[in-house]
Amino acid sequence: xxxxxxxxxxxxxxxxxxxxxxxxxxxxxxxxxxxxxxxxxxxxxxxxxxxxxxxxxxxxxxxxxxxxxxxxxxxxxxxxxxxxxxxxxxxxxxxxxxxxxxxxxxxxxxxxxxxxxxxxxxxxxxxxxxxxxxxxxxxxxxxxxxxxxxxxxxxxxxxxxxxxxxxxxxxxxxxxxxxxxxxxxxxxxxxxxxxxxxxxxxxxxxxxxxxxxxxxxxxxxxxxxxxxxxxxxxxxxxxxxxxxxxxxxxxxxxxxxxxxxxxxxxxxxxxxxxxxxxxxxxxxxxxxxxxxxxxxxxxx
Amino acid sequence: xxxxxxxxxxxxxxxxxxxxxxxxxxxxxxxxxxxxxxxxxxxxxxxxxxxxxxxxxxxxxxxxxxxxxxxxxxxxxxxxxxxxxxxxxxxxxxxxxxxxxxxxxxxxxxxxxxxxxxxxxxxxxxxxxxxxxxxxxxxxxxxxxxxxxxxxxxxxxxxxxxxxxxxxxxxxxxxxxxxxxxxxxxxxxxxxxxxxxxxxxxxxxxxxxxxxxxxxxxxxxxxxx
Numbered sequence: 036x037x038x039x040x041x042x043x044x045x046x047x048x049x050x051x052x053x054x055x056x057x058x059x060x061x062x063x064x065x066x067x068x069x070x071x072x073x074x075x076x077x078x079x080x081x082x083x084x085x086x087x088x089x090x091x092x093x094x095x096x097x098x099x100x101x102x103x104x105x106x107x108x109x110x111x112x113x114x115x116x117x118x119x120x121x122x123x124x125x126x127x128x129x130x131x132x133x134x135x136x137x138x139x140x141x142x143x144x145x146x147x148x149x150x151x152x153x154x155x156x157x158x159x160x161x162x163x164x165x166x167x168x169x170x171x172x173x174x175x176x177x178x179x180x181x182x183x184x185x186x187x188x189x190x191x192x193x194x195x196x197x198x199x200x201x202x203x204x205x206x207x208x209x210x211x212x213x214x215x216x217x218x219x220x221x222x223x224x225x226x227x228x229x230x231x232x233x234x235x236x237x238x239x240x241x242x243x244x245x246x247x248x249x250x251x252x253x254x255x256x257x258x259x260x261x262x263x264x265x266x267x268x269x270x271x272x273x274x275x276x277x278x279x280x281x282x283x284x285x286x287x288x289x290x291x292x293x294x295x296x297x298x299x300x301x302x303x304x305x306x307x308x309x310x311x312x313x314x315x316x317x318x319x320x321x322x323x324x325x326x327x328x329x330x331x332x333x334x335x
Numbered sequence: 336x337x338x339x340x341x342x343x344x345x346x347x348x349x350x351x352x353x354x355x356x357x358x359x360x361x362x363x364x365x366x367x368x369x370x371x372x373x374x375x376x377x378x379x380x381x382x383x384x385x386x387x388x389x390x391x392x393x394x395x396x397x398x399x400x401x402x403x404x405x406x407x408x409x410x411x412x413x414x415x416x417x418x419x420x421x422x423x424x425x426x427x428x429x430x431x432x433x434x435x436x437x438x439x440x441x442x443x444x445x446x447x448x449x450x451x452x453x454x455x456x457x458x459x460x461x462x463x464x465x466x467x468x469x470x471x472x473x474x475x476x477x478x479x480x481x482x483x484x485x486x487x488x489x490x491x492x493x494x495x496x497x498x499x500x501x502x503x504x505x506x507x508x509x510x511x512x513x514x515x516x517x518x519x520x521x522x523x524x525x526x527x528x529x530x531x532x533x534x535x536x537x538x539x540x541x542x543x544x545x546x547x548x549x550x551x552x553x554x555x556x557x558x559x560x
Contacts, residue, residue, distance in 0.1 A: 052439075052440075055428070055439065055440070240423065241425055244423045244424065244436070245440055246409065246412075247412065247417060248412065248436050248437040248440060248484065249410065249413035249437055250441075251405075251406050251409040253406075331405075332405075
């Protein structure tokens with residue numbers, strides 16, 4: 036029977052075929068419990084993956100829309116260069132707005148490290164110009180060249196050196212979440228294969244009788260495949276539900292939330308874990324089918 | 336129906352059976368005799384392709400056994416009814432479902448008619464035990480149930496391996512009568528047995544050919560019976 040035929044038979048079911056293979060309590064409980072546990076873990080892996088993806092986007096967006104020009108020049112030239120930079124930025128496509136940070140702004144920025152009484156006038160603190168970009172952004176290489184020509188003390192920091200490792204780290208986390216999902220599916224397949232082989236071995240006499248009376252391998256296999264697929268689907272359904280409840284009960288994320296408090300789903304992504312039970316069932320279907328045919332080939 | 340040409344089979348280096356050349360025509364009745372361990376069961380297994388010859392060729396219903404796929408062998412077994420001495424059943428299913436098992440596992444599962452099944456169960460005298468589980472049956476009941484299961488697909492060939500090994504003489508005769516009845520309906524019957532009394536009893540009812548396996552060879556017997 037083809038895979039398609041087998042799938043149709045799986046959906047339709049065959050009460051007689053289901054009865055022919057005796058119910059095996061141990062492998063049934065093992066399959067149910069393990070697939071539930073795997074689905075529970077898969078929900079968390081998916082939550083980690085989506086949360087890290089969300090964080091990566093958030094960090095990238097926040098840093099990508101702003102950049103800074105740092106003007107380090109002798110005190111007498113600071114104002115002139117600041118004015119030159121602002122004029123230059125007004126004429127630069129992709130710059131939505133630009134403003135020089137006031138002494139109060141700079142004091143507030145440095146306060147967490149140096150305290151509120153920092154004497155800015157006595158220290159050679161560079162002047163900072165904050166740039167807000169348009170969605171299209173500006174040509175940073177071109178701007179650097181023009182700054183070098185018109186304000187030699189100005190250095191453009193487009194946050195790329197901060198943004199890239201953050202985005203890479205978040206991307207890796209997302210990848211790890213995906214890898215964890217693949218590993219969980221692989222472990223589910225291995226577990227179902229072992230349980231199916233165990234059930235086939237325990238029912239060797241049944242299989243021999245069925246072969247003796249003319250049952251094809253596909254018929255015998257389908258009885259096991261259907262049973263294990265339904266058990267895995269049921270177990271994974273329960274595990275997914277419990278996983279979603281557990282994620283929902285985690286502390287809610289705020290705007291300033293770190294990764295752990297942001298480990299959740301948002302909006303439509305709450306529906307993504309619903310793919311876990313059918314995915315687990317499909318894995319069980321393939322794993323049991325392969326295990327069944329391999330075992331049956333060893334029997335006459 | 337079954338044709339062997341110089342067929343051989345061995346479980347190790349030494350062949351248990353060799354030089355088997357014979358033809359079992361449709362509608363014939365055969366006894367297979369020989370001492371224990373001579374290879375009677377092995378011969379029957381060659382006849383339903385549970386074993387494939389290690390030498391020569393075995394042809395089943397026109398198909399070379401070694402050329403059959405696993406599905407081909409399964410389909411072929413739907414044309415062969417096998418009765419084992421140890422009567423293998425599915426212990427978790429009631430008797431009537433065990434008897435109907437060949438129909439259940441075949442594409443003809445939908446053709447199981449309660450009336451026909453009840454008639455068959457009645458024919459082997461097990462109507463009162465139809466809902467019993469196999470472990471609850473006596474040896475004779477199991478043998479009759481195995482026979483009913485073997486013929487439910489209306490097979491062309493019935494192979495019985497020591498079908499009377501675990502039953503008393505009266506039950507042996509009942510089983511023999513059932514097999515003779517089937518032969519009269521045109522079925523080919525091969526019975527492996529070392530019960531010479533059973534063979535003599537059968538010869539009074541049906542024209543049976545007796546084959547003897549000895550020293551790995553098969554030969555016609557009869558004069559000594």
